[in-house]
Every structure is written in structure tokens, then in C-alpha cells.
Amino acid sequence: MRTLIKGGTIVNADSMGPADVLVEGEEIALIGKDLDVPADKVIDAGGKWVIPGGIDPHTHMELPFGGTFAKDTFETGTRAAAFGGTTTIIDFAVQPRGGTFHQGLDTWHEKADGKACIDYGFHCIVSDMRDELLPEMDQLVEEGVTTFKLFTAYPGVFLSDDGAIFKALRQTATNGGMILMHAENGPVIDVVAADLVAAGTTDPIGHGLARYPVFEGEATNRVIRLAQAAGAPVYFVHMSARDALAEVRQARDEGWPIYAETCPQYLFLSLDDMGHGFEGAKFVCSPPLRTPDHAVELWKGLAVNDLQLVGTDHCPFDFHGQKEMGRGDFRKIPNGLPGVEERLDLLHDGGVVSGKISPMRFVEITSTAAARLFGLPQKGVIAAGKDADIVVYDPNRKHVLSASTHHMAVDYSCYEGRTVQGGADVVLSRGTTIVEGGEWLGRAGHGRFLRRERRGFSPITPSRVEERVPALVG
Ligand code: URP
Ligand code: ZN
Ligand code: ZN
Numbered sequence: 001m002r003t004l005i006k007g008g009t010i011v012n013a014d015s016m017g018p019a020d021v022l023v024e025g026e027e028i029a030l031i032g033k034d035l036d037v038p039a040d041k042v043i044d045a046g047g048k049w050v051i052p053g054g055i056d057p058h059t060h061m062e063l064p065f066g067g068t069f070a071k072d073t074f075e076t077g078t079r080a081a082a083f084g085g086t087t088t089i090i091d092f093a094v095q096p097r098g099g100t101f102h103q104g105l106d107t108w109h110e111k112a113d114g115k116a117c118i119d120y121g122f123h124c125i126v127s128d129m130r131d132e133l134l135p136e137m138d139q140l141v142e143e144g145v146t147t148f149k150l151f152t153a154y155p156g157v158f159l160s161d162d163g164a165i166f167k168a169l170r171q172t173a174t175n176g177g178m179i180l181m182h183a184e185n186g187p188v189i190d191v192v193a194a195d196l197v198a199a200g201t202t203d204p205i206g207h208g209l210a211r212y213p214v215f216e217g218e219a220t221n222r223v224i225r226l227a228q229a230a231g232a233p234v235y236f237v238h239m240s241a242r243d244a245l246a247e248v249r250q251a252r253d254e255g256w257p258i259y260a261e262t263c264p265q266y267l268f269l270s271l272d273d274m275g276h277g278f279e280g281a282k283f284v285c286s287p288p289l290r291t292p293d294h295a296v297e298l299w300k301g302l303a304v305n306d307l308q309l310v311g312t313d314h315c316p317f318d319f320h321g322q323k324e325m326g327r328g329d330f331r332k333i334p335n336g337l338p339g340v341e342e343r344l345d346l347l348h349d350g351g352v353v354s355g356k357i358s359p360m361r362f363v364e365i366t367s368t369a370a371a372r373l374f375g376l377p378q379k380g381v382i383a384a385g386k387d388a389d390i391v392v393y394d395p396n397r398k399h400v401l402s403a404s405t406h407h408m409a410v411d412y413s414c415y416e417g418r419t420v421q422g423g424a425d426v427v428l429s430r431g432t433t434i435v436e437g438g439e440w441l442g443r444a445g446h447g448r449f450l451r452r453e454r455r456g457f458s459p460i461t462p463s464r465v466e467e468r469v470p471a472l473v474g
Pocket of ligand 1: 337
């Protein structure tokens with residue numbers, strides 16, 4: 001099958017300009033001006049961008065959490081992702097407490113195999129960092145699961161103590177893997193949350209009030225220091241607080257290999273959304289939504305590469321029946337928000353259209369940086385020989401985000417009624433057109449498991465001050 005994408009503007013992280021793209025089989029075969037070659041299918045990309053498919057490095061399909069399961073399956077969640085222009089996800093396989101990492105991975109392979117509509121990799125969630133499991137981390141890195149998420153939050157569920165975190169960091173210093181951290185001081189948060197409930201604050205807003213920004217800043221600082229002592233890089237997931245970003249910025253300025261992502265909810269929503277009585281449960285996630293001044297700093301961080309990328313932390317629970325489990329006690333509301341479908345359009349509208357980031361930086365933070373940091377050399381760029389994961393993106397099309405039109409299997413949208421500019425018109429996954437003009441053409445089982453390369457396949461150099469060039473291009 002040969003597909004010719006004609007007349008578009010190719011936007012990569014490091015360049016943009018007009019060119020045609022010829023796809024042959026699963027890969028990009030040729031890029032050139034006014035290509036005149038035979039093809040089975042021609043896509044008119046006039047007036048549109050041709051961008052690498054989005055890579056969402058942070059999703060939770062069917063995550064067991066808070067006594068229930070995240071609603072999207074690998075089938076519904078990856079289909080929704082594709083509608084939003086994302087062609088790769090990296091999901092989190094959970095080690096059962098008392099069990100091995102491979103047991104968690106086996107469970108996640110069963111969930112995804114034959115069901116995923118786009119390509120996927122796995123990180124491993126470490127629930128229980130026992131010493132005898134340290135060599136298993138090396139095996140996982142060999143098997144293409146190169147990243148391990150540990151938590152300073154969620155006591156009794158996922159929390160690891162500092163010694164365990166240090167040992168895991170030390171292991172990745174030598175095996176080429178990387179630790180991902182959920183950095184909030186969980187035990188202290190639990191004290192404040194109990195005080196709030198005792199004083200009668202049981203509504204969802206209590207979730208946001210209990211999790212002070214400084215608790216994220218403190219945990220981020222602590223983990224950076226542990227990583228420095230271990231000689232390991234570290235990546236902070238779902239960063240929400242300016243306090244935490246300040247720690248990352250300082251460490252990067254000093255030259256340490258410290259990385260961080262933020263999520264659309266921390267850029268576009270705020271603590272106010274958690275008010276309004278129990279409706280606020282729709283916005284309960286951890287870390288929580290912050291006051292708008294935090295978002296201002298996060299946008300700055302994205303523009304100058306203090307933050308390397310945006311993942312969604314997609315973890316959808318229905319309002320009815322699932323979020324409602326926490327009526328009368330905000331601590332029982334399952335934590336997590338839907339968002340895998342909306343990431344590109346929100347960032348295009350709120351980032352590019354509003355002039356905060358350039359089109360190339362948009363591609364970098366939605367695709368290219370994740371390919372580089374997470375060992376996916378075939379992804380994240382429009383170039384000959386790379387996987388033909390391609391989005392024909394209309395930067396002018398306006399549409400309204402709503403639960404009545406989205407494809408995620410969840411009964412609300414965090415962005416209900418919001419108009420955004422920009423949308424994926426055609427989506428190719430390894431050369432196959434899976435979305436065109438709002439129609440689903442893909443299939444469950446098309447997606448393949450991606451064995452990821454270890455850190456160093458393309459060197460992750462320690463950041464330098466001069467690397468932090470302003471990404472804002474006229
Ligand atoms: O609230 C969240 N973030 N739920 C998903 C689990 C996690 O910590 O990423
Ligand atoms: Zn987390
Ligand atoms: Zn998460």
C-alpha cells in the first residue's frame with residue numbers, strides 16, 4: 001500500500017516547511033517537494049500540517065484504583081487517543097503487592113494484546129520495592145520496559161520509603177533504565193486530609209486543600225537529591241506546582257539529568273473547578289489542580305524546556321457510580337481524570353494559537369521528546385525510514401469538546417463546552433489510515449507492543465543552561 005500525502009506543511013520538532021510525504025507499507029519512504037509518484041491513495045493536505053503522531057507517555061487503561069477500575073479499556077482508550085491525533089501510548093503496568101514486576105506485566109499484556117488500536121509500550125509501577133526484585137529491573141530493561149514509577153504518595157498502596165527509592169535509582173544508574181516519580185509527601189497529606197474531614201470539610205475541594213503545593217516541592221527536592229546521590233536520571237510525572245518546577249529548574253541549570261512532564265489539566269483547569277459541591281469530584285486527581293498562578297509558571301517551563309513534555313495521566317472514572325463512591329468523604333473519590341483524546345487540541349489552542357509556544361515546540365512536547373526520552377527511535381518524527389505514524393492536522397478547524405461527542409468511555413468531559421482551534425483530520429498508524437474525516441477506520445488489535453530502547457540509544461545529555469533556548473518562534 002502506497003499513500004501520498006500532498007500539499008501539506010511538515011512540522012517536525014526542529015524544522016517546518018512545505019513537502020509531500022510518500023508512505024510505503026508501514027514506513028515513510030520519501031519526502032520531497034511536488035512528489036509525482038504513483039500511489040494507491042492520495043491525501044490532500046493543502047492548508048494543513050503533517051505532524052508525527054502524538055505520543056502520550058502517561059496513561060492508565062483499566063487501572064485498579066480506589067476500589068474500582070479506570071473505565072477505558074485498551075480498545076476504547078486507544079481508539080479515543082487516535083481520534084485526538086495520538087498514535088502511541090505508554091501505559092503503566094502495576095506490580096501486585098507481594099508479587100513480581102513480570103506478574104504485573106503479564107496482566108497488562110493480557111489487557112492490551114489483541115485490543116489496542118495503536119502502538120503501546122509499558123512502564124512498570126513499583127508497588128513494593130523489595131531487595132530481591134532489583135535484578136528483575138535489569139531484566140525488564142533488557143525486555144524493553146525501561147522505566148519504573150515509584151511514589152512518595154498514597155501510603156499503604158504505592159508509597160515507597162526513601163531507602164527503597166534510592167535503591168531503585170541506583171539500579172537504573174547502571175542498567176540504563178529510568179525512574180519516574182510521583183512526588184508528593186503522602187503521609188503528611190494524609191494528616192492534613194484527616195484534619196479537614198474532622199473539621200467537616202468532606203466535599204471534593206478538601207482533596208485540593210489537603211495537598212499543599214509545598215508537599216510536591218518538598219518531595220521533588222528530596223527525590224532530586226536522592227537521584228544525585230545515586231548518579232541516576234529521574235523523570236517527574238504529572239508536575240503541577242510551581243514549587244516543584246522551581247526544584248527541577250534549579251537542578252537542570254546545575255546540569256543534572258532531571259526531566260519532568262506536566263498535563264493539560266494543570267495548564268487549563270484550576271482549584272476553582274473542584275468547588276461547586278460534589279460536582280468537583282470530576283476534577284479530583286493527584287497532584288490536585290492548583291491556583292492559576294501555577295499554570296502560568298508551567299507554561300513558561302514548557303516554553304524554555306524546564307518541562308520537556310506533556311502527558312495526560314489519562315485515568316477516567318465515571319462521575320455516576322465511580323466518582324460518587326466518595327460522597328461524604330473526599331478521600332474515597334477515585335483519583336484521576338480523562339484526557340487522552342484532548343491533549344493535542346488543547347495544547348494547540350492554548351499553546352500555539354495563543355502564542356505561548358511555536359508549532360515546532362508543540363510537536364516536540366506532544367511527540368518528539370517522548371520518543372527520545374522513552375526509547376522509541378522509530379517514532380516522533382516525519383522522516384524517511386521512520387514509522388508512518390502521521391497526523392494531517394488542521395490548525396484552523398474549530399470544534400467543541402464535549403462528553404456527547406468524545407470517544408473516551410467516560411460520562412463527562414473536564415472541558416465540557418470549551419471551543420478549541422485545531423483538530424486531527426487524518427490519522428495514520430504505521431501506514432494504515434485509522435481516522436479520516438471523523439470516521440473510525442482502524443481496528444482493535446492493530447496496535448503492537450513496543451520494546452523500548454534503554455536510555456542512551458540517543459544520548460540524554462545532562463541539560464545545560466544554553467540548552468534552554470526560548471522556544472517561542474514568531
Ligand atoms: O490522580 C491520578 N493521577 N491518578 C492516576 C494515578 C497516578 O498517580 O498517576
Ligand atoms: Zn502518579
Ligand atoms: Zn498517572
